[in-house]
Structures are given as C-alpha cells and as structure tokens.
Amino acid sequence: MVRTPCCDKTGLKKGTWTPEEDRKLMAYVTKYGCWNWRQLPKYAGLSRCGKSCRLRWVNYLRPNIKRGNYSQEEEDTIIRLHESLGNKWSAIAAQLPGRTDNEIKNHWHTNLKKRLKENPAAYEAKVESDDVFECETNQEKELEPKNSIQGPLTHQILESSPMSPQQSSSEASSMSTDTPAITSTNMVTCDNGASMEKYEELSGNFWTEPFVADSAYNRIDFLAPLAEPGYLFPHSPVSSGEMLCPYSVYDENDGLNW
DNA sequence: AATACATCCAACCGCCGACCC
C-alpha cells in the first residue's frame, strides 16, 4: 500500500525548534496530552509535522529527561544491552529511565562504539559479566507488571539525576518516563479512552475549539506554573511543586534560559 | 582573529506493525 506522507510537505516548518515552539508544544501536551500527534500541531498552533512534535516531546521536552554525562553504570548497561539486544535502542532506553533511545543511540555512535573499538578487551570483560545481568533482568521481567514503565534501574538512576535535585523518588515513580501521556485526573492519556471521555466532560468544547497556545497563554505567562505551581494545571504533576521543564528554562538573572 | 577541520547531537526520513473501518 502507498503511505501518505505524515505531513504536508509544504508550509510546514523544519529544523531546529524555537523556544516559542517548545513553549507551545509543552503547554499543549502538558495540558491536553498526546491524543493525536498528527492533529496536535494544528490545535497547538504549530506549523510542524506531528511526527516532529512527537519526537521533540519524547526526546527533549517530556518530564524526567536526563541530560548530560552518562555515568559509568549507565554506559556499562548500554554496552551489555547492546550486546544482547543489538541496535534495539528503544529496548535499551527502557532500561535507562530518563534516557531516550535517540540519545543512547547518539551516545553509542559518538562515544561507546569508538571507545570499544580502541579497547575491545574492556568490551569482552563487560560482555562476559552479562550472564549475571541477563539473569537478573529476566527475574525482574517476571516480577514486573507487563506494562510497567519504570525499568529496573529507575530508582538508582533517578536518585542520582542531576536534573531534578528536588524531586523525590516517589514523585519520580509517579511520572511516566516513557510515555508522553500526562496521567492525572483531568488530563488526556494516549491510550485510555475513559480518560478521554473524562476529559471531554471537564473541558467542554475542547474538540470544537482548537487550543491555541498564544491565546491561552498570552494572558498568563507560560512560566506562571513555575512560580505558582498548580495555578495553571491544578491536577498536573507540577502542582506538587516540581519544575515543569525537564531542563532549566529559567535563570534567575537572565529570565528564559532556552 | 580567521579559517579549517572534527565532533556532537537534534531532527528528519522512510519503513514497519498495530489498529480501525
């Protein structure tokens, strides 16, 4: 069958995302969830392909993204998993909460692959110890719920995350590391029809009135939730006082730090 | 200071499987 392109090639912006686009996407997904990536840009007021929006959210904007240096432990995990799974980056990423498949893939190609090429002995040593690791992960698979989002390393890694020092592990475990869905009482989840219905009840004319970040947020500074958690998204994870952004967007001295 | 080169990583592209009608 012939696939239609995921987006109209004309009139859609490509390339690096601007802070304004990030803000719109984040505001929209945080508020309404990812009910339909293809339609989302239209309602969010973005001139982007839905795929591009999804990628941007998943790889960059979504909560709990860990950025920056990889710990030795994380690198070891990537090496082990790559040996057993191959280039299944999403599967590897599932074992490293906070890391995206894209980021792991990049890290592999830019650092680990090169390093292992230079020092294959170290690679062999890691792979040999893989037997024990696989045994552990199999046990964990059996113990874990099938749809469990958190990987086995969640706890230790998130605790050491430099991204959100104020975030407790319980808070972290309440948030998905893998799905863009923002699950809360009045938010839409990607896969839960019941939630959608619930949301419709609460939002009223959402389906007939496109969300336009400009109009919705021009009146209230987008950063308001950071200053007053819970004001804009009373039932969102933000309401507990967490930072909305996965990375620092606000600098006390300079304002926006995009 | 200017230029060339190397490296990194965000984003795009095309394909695939799941799902729906």
Add this chain to the structure above:
DNA sequence: GGGGTCGGCGGTTGGATGTAT
C-alpha cells in the same frame, strides 16, 4: 481481507559547537 491511518523505531544527515592550526 484490503486499504488507510497512526505511532514508533532505527538509520542517517546536517547544523551547531568545539578544537586545532
């Protein structure tokens, strides 16, 4: 069962940034 849509994945690219000359 076939056609169409969608989300997700892995490979690749090219712009941004860093380093060397």
